[in-house]
Amino acid sequence: MMIEIGHLAVIMALVLSAVGIVTPMIGLKRQNGVWIQIGKQAVTANFVLLSIGMATMIYSYATQDYSVKYIAATSNSRLPMFYKVAGLWGGHEGSLLLWSWILSLYCMMAVWIHWKTQPVVMPYLIAMESLILHGFLLLILFLSNPFERIFPVPVDGRDLNPLLQDPAMVIHPPMLYLGYVGLSIPFCFAMAALFSGRLGEEWIKVTQRWTLLAWIALTTGVLMGGYWAYYELGWGGYWGWDPVENAAFMPWLVATAFLHSVMVQESRKMFKVWNLFLIILAFSLSLIGTFLVRSGVLSSVHSFATDPGRGLFILAFLAFMLLLSFGTLIFRSGKLKSQIELDSMISREAVFLFNNLFFLVAMVTVFIGTLYPLLTEALKFKKVSVGPPYYNAVFMPVALGLIFLMGIGPYIPWRKASRESLKKHFLIPLLFSGAGLVFFAILGVHDLYALAGLTVVCFVLASIVSDFSKISMFWAKQRRVNHLSGLYVAFRQNPRRFAGIITHVGVLIMIVGIIFSTIYQTEKVVILKPGEEVTLNSFKIRLIKLYETTGPNWVAQEGFFQVYLGNTLIAQLTPQKRLFTVSQTPTTETALHQYDMGHIFLTIPEVAPDGSWARVRALYNPLVLWVWYGGAVMVFGAFLNIFRPKRKEIYSEGIATLTPFSSKKMVQE
Amino acid sequence: MIRVWHIVLLAGVLGLLGLFYKGLWGNPSYLPPVLVGTSAPDFSGANLYTGDRVSLDQFKGKVVVLNFWASWCQECKLEHSSLLSINKQYGQNPNFVLLGIDYQDKIDLAHEYLGQLGNNFQHISDPKGRISIDYGVYGVPETFVIDQKGVIRHKEIGPIIGESYINFTQNVLEPLLNGKSVPAS
Numbered sequence: 009m010m011i012e013i014g015h016l017a018v019i020m021a022l023v024l025s026a027v028g029i030v031t032p033m034i035g036l037k038r039q040n041g042v043w044i045q046i047g048k049q050a051v052t053a054n055f056v057l058l059s060i061g062m063a064t065m066i067y068s069y070a071t072q073d074y075s076v077k078y079i080a081a082t083s084n085s086r087l088p089m090f091y092k093v094a095g096l097w098g099g100h101e102g103s104l105l106l107w108s109w110i111l112s113l114y115c116m117m118a119v120w121i122h123w124k125t126q127p128v129v130m131p132y133l134i135a136m137e138s139l140i141l142h143g144f145l146l147l148i149l150f151l152s153n154p155f156e157r158i159f160p161v162p163v164d165g166r167d168l169n170p171l172l173q174d175p176a177m178v179i180h181p182p183m184l185y186l187g188y189v190g191l192s193i194p195f196c197f198a199m200a201a202l203f204s205g206r207l208g209e210e211w212i213k214v215t216q217r218w219t220l221l222a223w224i225a226l227t228t229g230v231l232m233g234g235y236w237a238y239y240e241l242g243w244g245g246y247w248g249w250d251p252v253e254n255a256a257f258m259p260w261l262v263a264t265a266f267l268h269s270v271m272v273q274e275s276r277k278m279f280k281v282w283n284l285f286l287i288i289l290a291f292s293l294s295l296i297g298t299f300l301v302r303s304g305v306l307s308s309v310h311s312f313a314t315d316p317g318r319g320l321f322i323l324a325f326l327a328f329m330l331l332l333s334f335g336t337l338i339f340r341s342g343k344l345k346s347q348i349e350l351d352s353m354i355s356r357e358a359v360f361l362f363n364n365l366f367f368l369v370a371m372v373t374v375f376i377g378t379l380y381p382l383l384t385e386a387l388k389f390k391k392v393s394v395g396p397p398y399y400n401a402v403f404m405p406v407a408l409g410l411i412f413l414m415g416i417g418p419y420i421p422w423r424k425a426s427r428e429s430l431k432k433h434f435l436i437p438l439l440f441s442g443a444g445l446v447f448f449a450i451l452g453v454h455d456l457y458a459l460a461g462l463t464v465v466c467f468v469l470a471s472i473v474s475d476f477s478k479i480s481m482f483w484a485k486q487r488r489v490n491h492l493s494g495l496y497v498a499f500r501q502n503p504r505r506f507a508g509i510i511t512h513v514g515v516l517i518m519i520v521g522i523i524f525s526t527i528y529q530t531e532k533v534v535i536l537k538p539g540e541e542v543t544l545n546s547f548k549i550r551l552i553k554l555y556e557t558t559g560p561n562w563v564a565q566e567g568f569f570q571v572y573l574g575n576t577l578i579a580q581l582t583p584q585k586r587l588f589t590v591s592q593t594p595t596t597e598t599a600l601h602q603y604d605m606g607h608i609f610l611t612i613p614e615v616a617p618d619g620s621w622a623r624v625r626a627l628y629n630p631l632v633l634w635v636w637y638g639g640a641v642m643v644f645g646a647f648l649n650i651f652r653p654k655r656k657e658i659y660s661e662g663i664a665t666l667t668p669f670s671s672k673k674m675v676q677e
Numbered sequence: 678m679i680r681v682w683h684i685v686l687l688a689g690v691l692g693l694l695g696l697f698y699k700g701l702w703g704n705p706s707y708l709p710p711v712l713v714g715t716s717a718p719d720f721s722g723a724n725l726y727t728g729d730r731v732s733l734d735q736f737k738g739k740v741v742v743l744n745f746w747a748s749w750c751q752e753c754k755l756e757h758s759s760l761l762s763i764n765k766q767y768g769q770n771p772n773f774v775l776l777g778i779d780y781q782d783k784i785d786l787a788h789e790y791l792g793q794l795g796n797n798f799q800h801i802s803d804p805k806g807r808i809s810i811d812y813g814v815y816g817v818p819e820t821f822v823i824d825q826k827g828v829i830r831h832k833e834i835g836p837i838i839g840e841s842y843i844n845f846t847q848n849v850l851e852p853l854l855n856g857k858s859v860p861a862s
Contacts, residue, residue, distance in 0.1 A: 245751070285686075299697065319701045327694045334690050338683045379696065386699045396749050397781045533754050533794060613755050614838060625754070 011076050014064030015155035018105075021057040021112070022145040024050045028138030032131035047134040051119050054141065055112040062109050065102065065154060069093050074165050077158035078102060084167040084590055086561040091168055094178040097185075098168045100302060100318075101154035106182060107298070108144045110189045115141065118193050118218070126214060127662030132200035140192055143325040151318045167561065167590035176236045183229035184256055188294040190222025191259060194266075195291035198284050199333060202340045212270045212283060217650050219267055219287070224646045226260045231639040238632075239598040239609075245526070246635060249399045254378040255297030258371050262290040265367035268417075272360045276422060280344045281337070282364070288333045293371075295326050300378070352424035359417040366410045373402045404457050408464055411519060414512050415468035418505065419475055436474050441467035458527045465516050472509055507649035514641030521634025525606070530628045537621045544626050547608060548572040549581075554619040562588045564597070565615040567622050571601060571608055578603070583610045585622075605637075606630040713832050717741075717823045718811040725779055725787055725800035733823075740853050741823040742775045745809055747782045748790035750817045756836035757794045763837075763846065764798045772825070772854060775799075780817050781806045822849055 028050040035043030065079075069092050074080040082095040082102065096102040115137040123130060148154070172178070194215035201211040233253065234246035247253065266286040272279045299322045350357055377399055419433045444466030445459065453459050476495065483501075484494030499506045534542045541550035552568045564586040571579040581599035588595065601608040607629045614623035721732035733741065744760055746753040760775065767773040777800035779787045784802060791800070803809055812821060822831040831849045833841065 296693075323694070323697050323701060326697070330690050330694065334686055338686065341680075341683070342678060382696060382700045386696055397747075397783075531754075531793065533757070535758065623755070623758070 010064045010071075011068050011073065011155050011157070014061040014068075015153075017057040017060040017064075018145065018155070019149060021054045021061070021108075022142065022149055024054050024057065025138045025142040025145055028054065029135050029142060032135045036131050044131050044134070047131065047138070048119055048123065051112070051116050051134055051138065054138075055109075055116040058105075058109045058112045061105065061155075062096075065096055065105065066093055069095055072165075074163075075157050075159070075161040076154075077156045078154040080158055080162050080165045082168050083165040084561060085164050086590070087168060087173075088560060090175075090178065091173050094172065095168045097181045098172050101148070101152040103181065103185075104144060104148050104152055104302075105154050107185050107189060108141060108148060110182075110185050111137070111141050111144065111192060114189060114193055118196075122214060126210075128206055129197065129200035129204050129211070130662065132203045133196050136196040136199050137192065140196075140329070143329075147318065147321055147325070151321055164590075167588065173588075174236065176232050180229055180232040180236060183225055183232060185229075187222050187224075187226030187229050187256075188259065188297065190218065190225055191263060191287075191291045191294050193218040194222070194287045195333070198287045199336065202284065202336045205340075205343065207280065207340070207344055209274055209277065212273050215287070216267075216270055219263060219270075220646050220650045223260070223263050223267060224643050224650075226256065226263065227639065227643055227646070230256050230260060231636060235636060239600060246632075249374075249377065249396050251378050252301055254374045255293075255300050258374055258378075259290050259293040259297060261367050261371040261374070262286055262293055265364045265371075266290055268360055268367075269364050272357055276357060278350075278357060279360075279364075281341050284337055284344075286364075288337060292326075292330055292333065295329060299323060299326050354420070354425045354430070356417060356420050356422045359413055359420055363410065363413050363417065366406050366413070370403060370406045370410075373399070373406070407519075408457075408460055411461070411464045411468060411515070414515065415464070415471040418509060418512075419471055433475070434471070437467045437470035440470035455527050458523045461519060461523050465519055468512070469516055472513065476509075503652035504649060507645050507652060509645070510648060511642045511645030514638045514643070514645055516638070517634050517641055518638025521605075521631050521636075521638055524631035525629045525635060528630050531626070533623065533625045535621050536624050542624065542626055544608070545628050546573060547578075547603075547628065549608075549610065549624075549626050551622065551624065554615060554622055556619070557584070559586075561590060562586045565612070565619065565622075567610075567612045567615070567624070569599070569610060569624075573603075579608065581608075581610050583612050585612050585615050602633065603628075604630070605633045607632050713829050715829060716827050717743075717821070717829050720808045720811060722778070722801040722803055722808055725777075725784065725791075725802045731776075731799065731801050733827075736774050736776075737827060738825050739772050739774050740825060740850070742773075742850070743778060743812070743821040743823065744775065745778045745780050745803075745812070745814050745817050745819045747780045747817050748786040749782065750780075752836045753818045754790075754794065755838055756818050759837045759842050761795055761797055763850070766846070767850060767854065768798065770854060773850075776801060778803050778808055780809050780814065820845075822853065824853055 028047050031043045031050070032047040035041065035047070068076055069079055069083055070089065072079075072083070072085055072092075074083075078099060078101045079095065082098040083092050087095070097106050115134075118137070119130070119134060122133075126133075197211045197215045197218075201207050230253075233256070237248065237253075238246040266283065269279050269283055269286060273283050299319075302318065302322055350361070352358065415437060416434070421429060441463050445463040448459055448462045453462065476498075477491075479498045480491045480494035482494070483489075483497040484491045487494070487497060489497070530545055532542050532544050536542060536551040538551055538553045541548050543549075548571070550570050550572070552570055554565060554567050557564050557566045564584040566582050566584045569581045569583070570577055571581060579601035581601055583599040584597035586595045586597050596611050596613055599610045601610075607627075609627040609629060611625045612622045613625055616622070717733060719733045721730050721734075723729070724731050742763070746756075760777070764775045768775065775798040777798060779800050779802050781804065782802070784804075787800070787802070801808070806814075812819075818836055820833040820837060821829055822833075824830045830853060831845075833845060835841070837845050
């Protein structure tokens with residue numbers, strides 16, 4: 009009974025999302041605020057209805073109602089409660105429901121927050137968001153219904169994908185959806201700006217924080233995915249250029265480009281069409297990502313069920329959205345000539361231009377690599393997949409360029425930089441990076457990319473530190489306080505700038521982590537019998553014994569290892585070769601020991617059936633934790649940026665705030 | 678007024694949608710019946726260590742096992758010791774040869790890889806993936822078995838470990854080396 013209530017709620021949401029598309033348009037046509045009010049209520053109601061849908065699903069998971077087909081496929085009575093609930097996004101149908109619920113949440117928030125301050129674009133915003141929601145609800149109800157019953161009722165469920173049975177993995181998909189779907193708000197504001205003809209800087213200012221929010225969610229989601237790949241899949245690496253990883257990375261790249269280029273429009277009123285293009289592209293890539301993941305056109309480690317019917321529908325919807333948004337952009341672009349041209353190639357505008365260019369090149373690189381197998385197949389070539397060497401070869405120089413720009417962009421004046429100002433700021437960083445180059449070369453860093461990377465990191469770091477110290481000294485003098493308080497004053501004066509710089513510092517930390525953990529990773533794969541040991545760097549790893557062990561829904565062969573540094577025992581590790589009993593899926597459970605900022609990483613990919621030996625894969629990943637610490641600092645900077653003190657939004661009267669009477673009056677006049 | 682970027686953008690969007698549409702009717706996990714049962718494409722490449730030219734022609738009349746691998750491939754590492762023991766077991770047989778094809782790799786990294794994991798057979802460098810394209814290699818590791826007449830008899834996708842090792846040696850290699858024919862699979 010419960011599940012039927014949820015089903016009914018989602019059906020009603022489908023109807024109301026259609027109402028949300030139509031009524032604001034009628035309101036615009038008739039210049040009547042009441043119709044738009046109806047749209048607003050529909051948006052709120054949709055959130056409530058979809059929440060009911062979600063709640064009934066979760067309830068049915070918790071009460072183990074295996075008469076629901078989807079639950080029977082993604083849950084099992086022996087699962088811990090935590091994972092029982094997570095089964096909701098363990099498959100296709102539930103993921104889409106979660107997607108829609110998040111969309112309705114965002115949509116309601118945007119409408120409530122901006123109702124008063126953005127009345128002119130509100131009808132368009134409501135209609136656009138409702139349109140996206142409508143598409144997804146159609147897909148859910150007609151092609152992938154999670155509320156469907158099954159008969160005869162199975163005794164027990166088929167279990168959740170074992171790879172998902174991990175705390176990080178439970179949060180990773182919703183995080184990514186929060187990111188993907190979060191980009192829909194700036195997108196809808198952009199579309200509303202295009203439709204309404206209010207193409208000034210307003211939509212940029214309104215959406216900047218929304219984009220940051222989506223960016224934070226995407227960044228966290230991608231990083232969590234990386235961490236999961238690192239220890240759950242037993243790769244020992246955190247990034248594999250898998251199509252589905254790429255699907256999340258592409259909107260991230262474009263959203264990052266957008267967050268930079270909006271600053272140019274705000275301060276210099278340039279890049280107007282470009283910014284619209286970027287945000288449309290970012291959300292389109294979210295949709296394309298959904299298509300790639302959900303239609304099964306590409307093969308990937310994220311193997312999801314495929315069904316051409318669903319694929320065709322998502323494609324039709326994608327086609328509609330892409331043509332509508334890019335088409336409108338083309339139609340309206342005539343209105344959008346920016347009068348100001350670049351004054352000089354040595355200016356902040358130019359740096360932003362290059363920044364955007366690099367981000368786009370990076371995105372296109374990933375895009376081509378991801379779709380290459382599809383392309384070769386369509387052209388009747390032989391099917392070939394693209395390996396990491398392709399990505400590394402193209403991506404590395406671009407990444408280097410981007411980091412370098414991080415050291416210049418914030419410190420170069422707008423319009424045109426004079427020779428003196430350049431010298432004043434960049435002399436010290438240049439000298440410092442030169443010293444860094446020599447230092448790391450002497451230290452024994454021979455890999456060209458690593459050396460270049462570290463040198464550039466030195467340059468950017470010196471740039472940031474020297475700027476911070478100058479500004480804090482200035483304020484310390486001005487206010488007669490110490491330097492630390494001076495720094496605090498500087499923060500208060502321009503929180504947005506410094507929050508951005510903190511994010512940049514996070515990037516630097518991450519880059520160092522990536523360089524060291526990939527280039528200086530050591531690895532040994534050996535067969536060990538109990539009592540034998542392997543030497544890895546200065547560590548000795550000894551296999552003490554192998555034995556069987558069991559969990560709630562799995563059995564495993566576990567190895568007990570001791571790690572010695574010299575003669576001191578520093579860690580005892582127990583990696584497993586696990587077999588999930590219901591689905592008969594084997595997994596490799598990693599054992600990690602943190603040493604300095606790196607990891608000793610141990611897996612046993614193969615164990616003799618009689619337990620007499622194990623194939624042991626041992627890795628040492630120096631500084632690998634910096635990858636995630638850096639990510640955390642990046643996200644922290646973005647949070648500071650979102651919650652910086654708010655300046656007043658522009659108030660402009662539109663029909664959304666008009667009462668029916670005053671709007672009638674307006675028409676009469 | 679229509680501008681160049683309007684057309685480029687529109688063409689790009691339409692092209693992409695067309696590509697996706699075509700992609701829907703393909704099966705991503707379907708691999709073309711790569712040459713199993715047909716004669717193996719000839720190739721020649723440089724030996725990974727000496728740089729000497731090695732071609733498939735040289736081994737006519739032998740059972741050739743071609744293993745595509747790369748140092749950046751994680752699953753190859755799992756498989757490597759299986760390859761070593763296959764060569765230990767059959768390498769003495771004059772009718773058998775095991776060849777590694779190092780796919781899209783850097784030579785120094787490949788050397789390091791083999792240095793760490795051990796090596797007892799010949800490898801050919803395929804830095805641009807040319808040989809691999811001829812064989813329709815979809816991802817590494819992949820292993821092909823070519824019979825005495827130069828016909829591909831078997832293709833193994835993924836690492837040869839555990840059960841697939843037993844299958845590979847007992848049901849594919851043994852019968853071939855004993856002159857029996859195996860059903861193409």
